[in-house]
Amino acid sequence: MPPEWAPHERTWMAWPVPNTTFTGGYLAEARRAWAEVARTVRRFEPVTMVVPPGGADEARALLGPGIDLAERELDDAWMRDIGPTFVTDGTRLAAVDWVFNGWGGQEWARWGQDARIAREVADLAGIPVHPSPLTNEGGGIHVDGEGTVLLTETVQLGPERNPGWTREEVEAEIHARLGTTTAIWLRRGLTADYNGYGTLGHVDIVAAFARPGVVVAHTQPDPAHPDHAICAENVALLRTRKDAAGRPLEVVELPAPTLLHDEDGGWADYSYINHYLCNGAVVLCAFGDPRDEEAARILGRLHPDREVVLVDARPIFAGGGGIHCITQQQPRPWLPAPGPRSLAPRP
Template sequence: MTWRMPAESAPHERTWMAFPCEGPTLGETAQAAEECYRAWTAVARTIAEFEPVTMVADPRETSRARDLLGSDVTILEAPLDEFWMRDVGPTFVLDADRPGVLGAVDWIFNGWGDHEWSQWHKSAGMARIVAEASGAELISSLLVNEGGGIHVDGAGTVLLTETVQLDPRRNPYADRARVEAELARTIGATHFIWLPRGLTRDYEQFGTNGHVDIVAGMPAPGRVLLHHQPDPDHPDHDVTRDLRTFLAQQTDAAGRPLEIIDVPAPECLTDAEGFVDWSYLNHLVVNDGIVVCGFGEEKADARAREILQQAYPGRRAVTVDSRAIFERGGGIHCITQQQPALLPTALPTGVAR
């Protein structure tokens, strides 16, 4: 069998999410918790305008989830602690040799490196729960990895970061060759672009140590969307400049030089914790649409929608205020996981479609 992870822009069966529950991500006050519930709910309801959504809810939160989401979203009850579905859930793949088969890669999840603050033991089993519910064939992996740590073009190229998969808190005995061999086996990657690092805030206490899905993505083979911080007072100005220089020297799986599309950051530079990592790269592509992070900056948000609509022709971009999500360490892409539609089954010769 040959597993392959489709591009995010390929047709979806549905999107998976996980509903907030008590823990570090929810917040310490009632107001913070309500902000978290509202943010996750707004994202789910927006996605549901384009495609089905299944929300996994901890038994303690099932009633609240049903009240907030109504009939727009399917609820699946299962134990949770962390609820960043991109990272705790499976990465879905397809098998070109068996068109009717869906696969679900079960990475090891250890709370982004088993930090003292991370609560992850319940959600470490989420991939198996989602795989069973979706009817997917489980693909077990010994690689500690998260869905936010990889981004593919659907044609063999994968973006990843040296400080994530090679993080000694995740994979202390891994090297590039071992990681690449596992990604070839599980998601069908044939060409690997190792970014040297991610955004500055992602290396602070509650960061992921460099997830790629907040800094770069591939809307199509040979094209890269890149976070651009134009303000020299922000440390990511130098980071994104250096990443642009690096990517300009890379090719995709077909040997094509990469066309780099800059996606400027919002104007806001700091919050109460320091320099922000607000990024429009952490969007989700859905059927006929793009769900884009918004930051309350009308001009910057509109510019991002325009750039992304050009990068994904034929899709309508919709902004959802994501400041409450970013305060907790991620964005819209981080809290979602797309399930690709199955490949069409070949018909016998002479049978009309």
């Protein structure tokens, strides 16, 4: 799996549809937010939005021109999780199709259609599919492209997803599908990710690679917030770890927004970690918060060759995720004509 900063062929997204998450006026608000992200990414690379059958005209009215549409049945709109994980041998692409069970079979989730979206997207992209027996989502992994993958224990090792799997078995399957050799495990994710419409601990809201050897980590400066201790533990652990090349990790802290509570009075999980790297840009979650610009400066220093674009992510977080959660990159192969190597699945 190439790192997110490697060149992309395009970005895939999924259009919000009526369900237990997107109800009433929030559905319209969510669609406007998804459209804003899609239009922003389209400035830098092609975008395909998967929309429900018969929904193309309604989506086009908000998306505007220039964004490709594909009609397929959908249950939800988090393409990072329901879509494929793209892998390459440098000349050809393939799609890893993880088992998807509604983020651990949560009561509010429906996934009969979404469990097929990875294959649908692979078919639209014209690439082969490698099915995995592991229950996993794209938001539960982050790679450096040089053999290292970030994971959280409450996702891949949680009984809601993979009962009976050992850590060694999970790592073997992850490494076989992604081409990684070193797994760095965080104990858990943010507090709010275990409530409401959470994912039970996705890593892409707490830590992400910025380049090989460098990780950005979510920190909560306010000790009144329960994530204060969780983030301190994550940062301390990451600073003791080495990547697949044997480099000690450099950890760059990204402080959480100043807001401590969400609209319902629960603990907020707003995070700048959940940004998206597309060709030439960092599409960064904004929250109308004093720390928005600070996060933009930090990520701008880490990605000096990219434009940092702030997009209001509050309507997206209201549904349980962020900008990274609603996007999925299709990498661009970088080698010349195919040779004898094969993308056949490993046993």
